[in-house]
Amino acid sequence: MQIQMQGIHKAFGSNQVLSGVDFDLREGEVHALMGENGAGKSTLMNILTGLHPRDEGTILIDGKETYFVNPKEAERQGIAFIHQELNIWPDMTVAENLFIGKEMSSSWGLLKSKEMKALAKEQFKKLSVDIPLNIEAGQCSVGQQQMIEIAKALLTDAKVIIMDEPTSALTEREIQKLFEVIDSLKKEGVSIVYISHRMEEIFEICDRITVMRDGRTVDTKAIPQTNFDEVVKKMVGRELTERFPARNPSPGEVVLEVEHASRKGLFKDVSFKVREGEIVGFSGLMGSGRTEIMRALFGLDRLDQGEIRMFGKKAVIRKPVDAVKHGIGFITEDRKDEGLILDFSVRENMVLPSLSGFTSKGIISAQKEKMFVDALVKRLQIKTHSSETAAGNLSGGNQQKVVIAKWVGIGPKLLILDEPTRGVDVGAKREIYQLMNELTGHGVAIIMVSSELPEVLGMSDRIVVVHEGRITGELSKEEATQEKIMTLATGGQ
Structure with a gap:
């Protein structure tokens, strides 16, 4: 044809x-x-x-x-x-x-x-x-x-x-x-x-x-x-001089510490740390348990055992609102069903986790809300006719930017990004990478789950590899290669 x-x-x-x-x-x-x-x-x-x-x-x-x-x-x-x-x-x-x-x-x-x-x-x-x-x-x-x-x-x-x-x-x-x-x-x-x-x-x-x-x-x-x-x-319409912007991390104190976390049938005995200003990449094959670990950290699913600490103090996270109170944001891999309310406007989606910041005595300040939304739309270069446009009417990549804006807006201490550039074009990917650098420059700790090995290698300061629900290895940026990651991801040594 x-x-x-x-x-x-x-x-x-x-x-x-x-x-x-x-x-x-x-x-x-x-x-x-x-x-x-x-x-x-x-x-x-x-x-x-x-x-x-x-x-x-x-x-x-x-x-x-x-x-x-x-x-x-x-x-x-x-x-x-x-x-x-x-x-x-x-x-x-x-x-x-x-x-x-x-x-x-x-x-x-x-x-x-x-x-x-x-x-x-x-x-x-x-x-x-x-x-x-x-x-x-x-x-x-x-x-x-x-x-x-x-x-x-x-x-x-x-x-x-x-x-x-x-x-x-x-x-x-x-x-x-x-x-x-x-x-x-x-x-x-x-x-x-x-x-x-x-x-x-x-x-x-x-x-x-x-x-x-x-x-x-x-x-x-x-x-x-x-x-x-x-x-x-x-x-x-312009040249991108580098695919991944340069990173010069200066990791600070430990933000998140996970010890011996398990959930039956999904992951077992998972332990790792993430520091201020650091991007820790999580790699592994589909079904390895990467996303399930992140869902448990955010309180979407319960841990059967294990402990989570934020800045050295035990954090009890039973539901997402507990995670948000501890300064954790989670950009889910499924933006359509979990990341956005498609019938809500761009503005409404962006302010959902941050409403208390615009509210005084039960009244929302429309002016503060507008300034907040306009700044994020401009910073992330979200292509939308208006901030009142329904999120479902945006292209897939611009929907992803709205999800990112929503969680950046809470001023997170720890940001979990699950497939942050899925369905996003090369120009927008670089904008997201630059935003990640800005956030870590301000001390935000980032966990990035990605199936794209070039992305994991290009943006991570450390790489944790998961196989069948267990961490099989951790690699520094200097020692990591696609071959080493895939060996660990398939259960090799």
Whole structure:
């Protein structure tokens, strides 16, 4: 299938999102679509698949002018879209999620459960995925839910698959398996639109790249004809001299001390320290227990045993409000369901943990609140029409910035960042890294959980590696390498 999109325009009210975008997709190619958050990438693909109508422009599919009225129609014609924000029904089983709207039934209207499960197992085998089909999807990790979404798209027998940040929650092993699947799909003539902010992936698997900026097409090139620096400059309109800003840490006193922390079935005998002005990276494969440890520290889950101390004093943290009182902020990996209230405005989300600071005798000072929000929007360069815009209307990367702003606003002593740059573009990533440096410069202690090894190596002062719920090693910045981290992450010495 060949697709041509010419002169596509789209506005939402007074907000002009696309201004004459051109994009074409050839049969059997992997075409990268890149741009900063808010550049219009997802909107362009939503127009292609019929989620939004275009205002102007032409769409040709195999040379014929074609416009879909909804995504279901696009899917029937062979175009599948794996969205960045997962469309999982948490109370339904994994099998039910895979076949929702595509159920196989007999002439009597009875579901062919055995056939569907056999097909699902076959698809999971291709992806090297081991997820029970009968459990509720809500029990799965974010990474497992991502693999369910990928398997769901592959089950449609699509001719075109749009992948929006497909690897953002996957481990290195799962990413490599996905790349093998993509390569086999290419050989079968399937075309893939690959939206990602991970530059290494683009240069590893893509054939061509189209860069968008501010709702316009900047350039389309074959991958061998471009490079990292050129793509970044086209995306952000400026050069980024360094991918990771330099760090000169001066660790102070111990802020957090965890001793022999355990939670049955998730992690055991976990002990570590974090000092003022220090970034401690937590690395490990998906399901290793990294996120579960952080949830327990923040009071989202209970510890079965172990002790937490803040500045040398025992801290009893049974729920998140206890953690906040101790000066702990937690930027969760799941911004959609846990980090934001999507129907609330940017302002309302930002001030939620800090409301007491704007309140006197039960009355909120609108002026103080506005100054606080405006300063954070400006500092984090959050692209929003207004601070009263619903958080759900922002791009994924800008939603992540709102989550970060929310917790920075409490003036934390310790900030836990779980996948802080997931789904965030290269320019915004650097802004987040610079903010991390600023915070540690003011004495804030940071724990950063990340699945991106370059990020762990580039930003951490020390690296703690977790395997099957246990800490298997700790590496200094000087001694850490990708090979050493992966050895520890897989249970090696």
